[in-house]
Amino acid sequence: MSTDSMPSDELVSLYRTMCVIRTYEDRLAEIYTEGKTPLFSIAAGPVPGEMHLAAGQEPVAAGVIVHLRSDDVITAPHRPHHFAIAKGVDLKRMTAEIFGKKTGLSQGKGGHMHLFDPQTHFSCSGIVGAGFPPAVGAAFAFKRQGEDRVAVAFAGEGAANQGTFHESLNLAASWHVPVVFVIEDNHYAISVPKERSTAVAKNSDRASAYGIPGVYVSGNDVLAIAEAAEKAIARARQGHGPSLLEIETTRLYGHFQGDAEAYLAAGEKDEWRHLDPVPRFRDYLLHSGRMTPDKDQMLQAEARALVDEAIAFARESPDPDPADAFTDVFANA
Amino acid sequence: MSTDSMPSDELVSLYRTMCVIRTYEDRLAEIYTEGKTPLFSIAAGPVPGEMHLAAGQEPVAAGVIVHLRSDDVITAPHRPHHFAIAKGVDLKRMTAEIFGKKTGLSQGKGGHMHLFDPQTHFSCSGIVGAGFPPAVGAAFAFKRQGEDRVAVAFAGEGAANQGTFHESLNLAASWHVPVVFVIEDNHYAISVPKERSTAVAKNSDRASAYGIPGVYVSGNDVLAIAEAAEKAIARARQGHGPSLLEIETTRLYGHFQGDAEAYLAAGEKDEWRHLDPVPRFRDYLLHSGRMTPDKDQMLQAEARALVDEAIAFARESPDPDPADAFTDVFANA
Amino acid sequence: MSTTTIRKLTMARAISEAIAQEMERDPRVLVWGEDVGAYGGIFGATQGLLPKFGEDRVIDTPISESAFIGAAIGASAEGLRPVVELMFVDFFGVAMDQIYNHLAKNHFMSGGSVRHPVVLMTAIGGGYNDAAQHSQSLYGLFAHVPGLKIVVPSNAYDAKGLMIRSIREDDPVMYFFHKGLLGLGWMPSDDWAEVDVPEEPYEIPLGQAHVAGDGKDAAVITIGAMVPKVMAARDRVAQEGISVEVVDLRTLVPLDRRAVVAAAQKTHRVLVVDEDYRSFGMTGEVAATLAEEALDYLEAPIRRLAVPDVPIPYSRVLENTVIPSVDAIADEIRALVK
Amino acid sequence: MSTTTIRKLTMARAISEAIAQEMERDPRVLVWGEDVGAYGGIFGATQGLLPKFGEDRVIDTPISESAFIGAAIGASAEGLRPVVELMFVDFFGVAMDQIYNHLAKNHFMSGGSVRHPVVLMTAIGGGYNDAAQHSQSLYGLFAHVPGLKIVVPSNAYDAKGLMIRSIREDDPVMYFFHKGLLGLGWMPSDDWAEVDVPEEPYEIPLGQAHVAGDGKDAAVITIGAMVPKVMAARDRVAQEGISVEVVDLRTLVPLDRRAVVAAAQKTHRVLVVDEDYRSFGMTGEVAATLAEEALDYLEAPIRRLAVPDVPIPYSRVLENTVIPSVDAIADEIRALVK
Numbered sequence A, B: 001m002s003t004d005s006m007p008s009d010e011l012v013s014l015y016r017t018m019c020v021i022r023t024y025e026d027r028l029a030e031i032y033t034e035g036k037t038p039l040f041s042i043a044a045g046p047v048p049g050e051m052h053l054a055a056g057q058e059p060v061a062a063g064v065i066v067h068l069r070s071d072d073v074i075t076a077p078h079r080p081h082h083f084a085i086a087k088g089v090d091l092k093r094m095t096a097e098i099f100g101k102k103t104g105l106s107q108g109k110g111g112h113m114h115l116f117d118p119q120t121h122f123s124c125s126g127i128v129g130a131g132f133p134p135a136v137g138a139a140f141a142f143k144r145q146g147e148d149r150v151a152v153a154f155a156g157e158g159a160a161n162q163g164t165f166h167e168s169l170n171l172a173a174s175w176h177v178p179v180v181f182v183i184e185d186n187h188y189a190i191s192v193p194k195e196r197s198t199a200v201a202k203n204s205d206r207a208s209a210y211g212i213p214g215v216y217v218s219g220n221d222v223l224a225i226a227e228a229a230e231k232a233i234a235r236a237r238q239g240h241g242p243s244l245l246e247i248e249t250t251r252l253y254g255h256f257q258g259d260a261e262a263y264l265a266a267g268e269k270d271e272w273r274h275l276d277p278v279p280r281f282r283d284y285l286l287h288s289g290r291m292t293p294d295k296d297q298m299l300q301a302e303a304r305a306l307v308d309e310a311i312a313f314a315r316e317s318p319d320p321d322p323a324d325a326f327t328d329v330f331a332n333a
Numbered sequence C, D: 001m002s003t004t005t006i007r008k009l010t011m012a013r014a015i016s017e018a019i020a021q022e023m024e025r026d027p028r029v030l031v032w033g034e035d036v037g038a039y040g041g042i043f044g045a046t047q048g049l050l051p052k053f054g055e056d057r058v059i060d061t062p063i064s065e066s067a068f069i070g071a072a073i074g075a076s077a078e079g080l081r082p083v084v085e086l087m088f089v090d091f092f093g094v095a096m097d098q099i100y101n102h103l104a105k106n107h108f109m110s111g112g113s114v115r116h117p118v119v120l121m122t123a124i125g126g127g128y129n130d131a132a133q134h135s136q137s138l139y140g141l142f143a144h145v146p147g148l149k150i151v152v153p154s155n156a157y158d159a160k161g162l163m164i165r166s167i168r169e170d171d172p173v174m175y176f177f178h179k180g181l182l183g184l185g186w187m188p189s190d191d192w193a194e195v196d197v198p199e200e201p202y203e204i205p206l207g208q209a210h211v212a213g214d215g216k217d218a219a220v221i222t223i224g225a226m227v228p229k230v231m232a233a234r235d236r237v238a239q240e241g242i243s244v245e246v247v248d249l250r251t252l253v254p255l256d257r258r259a260v261v262a263a264a265q266k267t268h269r270v271l272v273v274d275e276d277y278r279s280f281g282m283t284g285e286v287a288a289t290l291a292e293e294a295l296d297y298l299e300a301p302i303r304r305l306a307v308p309d310v311p312i313p314y315s316r317v318l319e320n321t322v323i324p325s326v327d328a329i330a331d332e333i334r335a336l337v338k
């Protein structure tokens, strides 16, 4: 663990967020198989469609979003749950959405890749690289409206090769708007390793192409992430313009559930295990005396209860009405 | 003028190319007004439609393309004539195309922004930034086919803010293919100055985002350009991968003919005049004794004759047949 | 009693006046795009806005259409109402994902909780030899994907009322102005489009076609710059005793199918004219609507006249061949009533 | 006498076999796209190619669709014949300019001197709850713009023959495979599409519809994954004594208008079924063709069934509402013959 100037309760709160995320993702991984075994079938069960889980990537969400307010904006990618949870999206309505239920954030119209929550100013998209421009636009609105709000665009390292990355960083820098671009480097874009798709080792080095700060945070270390993010977000909030963070992290499940990861070298994934941040951060907190084992047990129980409750809510919620398919194409009909 | 290790005849040949381009562009500027006065009308006269002239930008074309062979590929932007001339595109057929004639490169289907010449491997496009990806693809074909050919993508400084710039440089660097990206920095994209649209002063600094060399050549100096281009093209031809050049140049006409340039500050354009490369290079050649005044007169006369001939050919050529509009949508009908 | 000043305006002036009035009324309305500031828009749609509203509200962008159109998504979700210019519709391909997967769908995908009051305005059309990448209409393609309202005015009066309505919509609206209707001195332009326009702001609702000419022998259903051409063809065949009803659709989404059907019920013979590509577009949809809802009224096969599925060629003689002309329209009408 | 080995193949296998055979025959044929190498294509269309042809010919790309689709333009002009995968058609918006302004138009804009023998293959379709950005068909949009051939196979036999023909074309071909026809174990898939496929290479020409079922009371014109659904509906109404002709268009460009008209001449009643959006698309074009060329044969209004101009919703109950089902098709047929 790197520096730890944070008070213990804040550290424990980071841990708590990570626990909720991990509990949630592990539980979804289980539920996702319901109705899909013995032969995996993507369309079957209570949670159909693609499912991109973020277990292993908790520190990015927790460490960055701890510095955000509820009125700050997040645009997230196809792998969105950890960000949504850290941002405080209502877990019940989010889960109901993932279950395709009427009580979901979008009444079942959006699904796991399309979580929208105007209350916490959260949105995501299934199109790689699509979240960069809207984040710039939101930041522009804040500047124009004289607000000290900030927008954060999260995306994977694969997304940094999309044209929108370049256009958005340039536009944000030209407009000098309060946005932070955060790249999650989990080493892979589906089956394609970063070093075979990206011409530089660190996307953060690309910040110089826009005259903005770029920082790489290695080790999937929530404290280092929180530290780097604090600076970038404060900078944006104080009107000093955009910056770029790239954060090393690790994808503990496959790209999506059902991915056999046959493209990985034998044992390759084991190497990533040392980056598994939840036990590492737990050990750190316990060993440094910042958290008692009891507190840990309690937090984990709380996380389970929260997730249980959300899932029960989702399961018990009614399906949408077939006629709902025809509404909400337009606001002014 | 910077270094001049080139033999005199090569220098004079560079000058000759620049003279032909300048003569051509000035003549087109004149012809373009035919039938369009007293009230300018874009659709009237022998040459209708938009017209983007490259007078002032001759050194970029001459200095880079002098290092190319006829089997090397060029993709050019909406302002293409100087590149086409330097590449050796048949001036008669090119001019006939610009006049919309049956004898044109595309039998009148393409026009000034759509000059295609498979013989010299030249093409251009009216879409800003669109030439980057095809150049990477051509370079990939060369590598795959074991050829020592090179592709060069030219574009304006405004085009460097398009997503295709980023994607193509990254792809080229990842694929390690023989392509050179050349940005013409004429300070403006239509009415928008570079410093208001581009977050860094030099696009060449963006090369580091792809781990490739990036060189800025200032002063619109054909010798400095030729020197920088020689390295970049040799590097590509020898299999050492892509590079990026940005070249300062100057747009002596408006963005397109008919542009009143009301967006320029008073006197702003006069400042650019010192960058007018043709008289400067002429003076240099004369004063350094590399070219006699007689030779100069002869070259200018030759340029005029060449241009006259091309324009006469275009004027005298027949229009396409209306039925031609329906052919060439597909090769296999 | 209120007095209204009415002047003849070019369509370009009508558009910029509409935007200016909405900007005055509502500080959330802003304009951005390439060359919309000092230049006033390549086609004059933002003329006069920069001096009036300043650089904070009239903003030149880099040539980064994905970024600046996508920015309208985030900005509109957070309180602004941007009017964004895509210089030529032909350039949509560099930004289509932001347009159709996000701007158009977020309202639906969010179950109605997110709104994007954005006008994306863009220049369309040929007739001045700008060739295959600068002369297209393409609105049929945007009408095909759900979530975008599609506005295509044919004259200055409609242009103003439709623009004001578009800015006030809480939905993304694509507003297509034809270069040959704008009344730009340097562009061949149909005088027909320069009409009386009240100075005061007014709205024209989306989804209401307009009967531009009454007739009984045949109906021509059309839109945009084809409206004046059809009206000219109507005058021509009137001298031959053929009476033609002309329906100006004005918007493709919503599509006024009732007006389409009514025209067939009235005249029993229908020609559909368009400057977009012929197949899989506007003419197909209108003809299909008639085949579904007005079959029994049709006394002759539907006829369609549009760009015949070729890229727009550069050369004058070739371009004139593919873009429907008054002559060609008149011929089609004659064939229809024969 | 030649002997031909015939096996039942899934459509995914048929596609990858077709590509492999063309790669063997012609060293200029290469494959690139996201996850086409070690992964074998997310939908298996490039399965087995990497081990067989190596990394020089089967190439994983960055997530840079404009660059790698645009690269096919330059590569094909300089001697290669790339087969490029766009993982889902829904992503076209990030690369559309390269596709429609360049790949599609360069042949025309060059007066025929430049050729782009490129196959751009892509996955389409819903039915597995992947929501609004991963479930579309959208081929109608590509059919609207000139210069692209549009292929949409409905079964493994056609898939192989059409792919081989597509690779041999000197024109850009967009090849759309429906995820629900591929025979992937993990994706709901129609067994109907898994049919006998000869091992030897063979071509199916573009532009020839196929009568998938003979009938006399009504005709259903359709394409892609709707073909098996229509065939199932046909079986169902057959029990009620309704005899249905089924026309599988197989390609939209070229469109076999003769087959469309013939179906109307034979049965006098036509339903058009599609999984693409309803308006301004395939169903409109087919219906319009009938209104133009077969009006006198029609004894009932044309009917259309397609995705009703809404984004594809996520929830199962909602998605099932908008994607034409066997039930809905059967109901439409019944209404048509009433």
Ligand SMILES: Cc1ncc(C[n+]2csc(CCOP(=O)(O)OP(=O)(O)O)c2C)c(N)n1
Residues within 6 Å of the ligand: A078, A079, A126, A127, A128, A129, A155, A156, A157, A158, A159, A160, A184, A186, A188, A189, A190, A255, D034, D063, D065, D087, D091, D094
């Ligand atoms: C424009 C676009 N191209 C391709 C895809 C398919 N796709 C979905 S996720 C993904 C990989 C993304 O990798 P990365 O950005 O590193 O994020 P990660 O999945 O590793 O979190 C791809 C290629 C897409 N959704 N959108």
Ligand SMILES: Cc1ncc(C[n+]2csc(CCOP(=O)(O)OP(=O)(O)O)c2C)c(N)n1
Residues within 6 Å of the ligand: B078, B079, B126, B127, B128, B129, B155, B156, B157, B158, B159, B160, B184, B186, B188, B189, B190, B251, B255, C034, C063, C065, C087, C091, C094
């Ligand atoms: C994608 C796209 N956006 C906008 C335009 C309109 N446009 C044509 S040229 C131009 C300016 C280009 O500037 P630059 O790249 O610097 O080239 P220059 O004209 O200065 O040579 C613009 C905005 C276009 N053709 N394509």
Ligand SMILES: [Mg+2]
Residues within 6 Å of the ligand: A156, A157, A158, A184, A185, A186, A187, A188, A189, A190
């Ligand atoms: Mg990744």
Ligand SMILES: [Mg+2]
Residues within 6 Å of the ligand: B156, B157, B158, B184, B185, B186, B187, B188, B189, B190
């Ligand atoms: Mg420039």
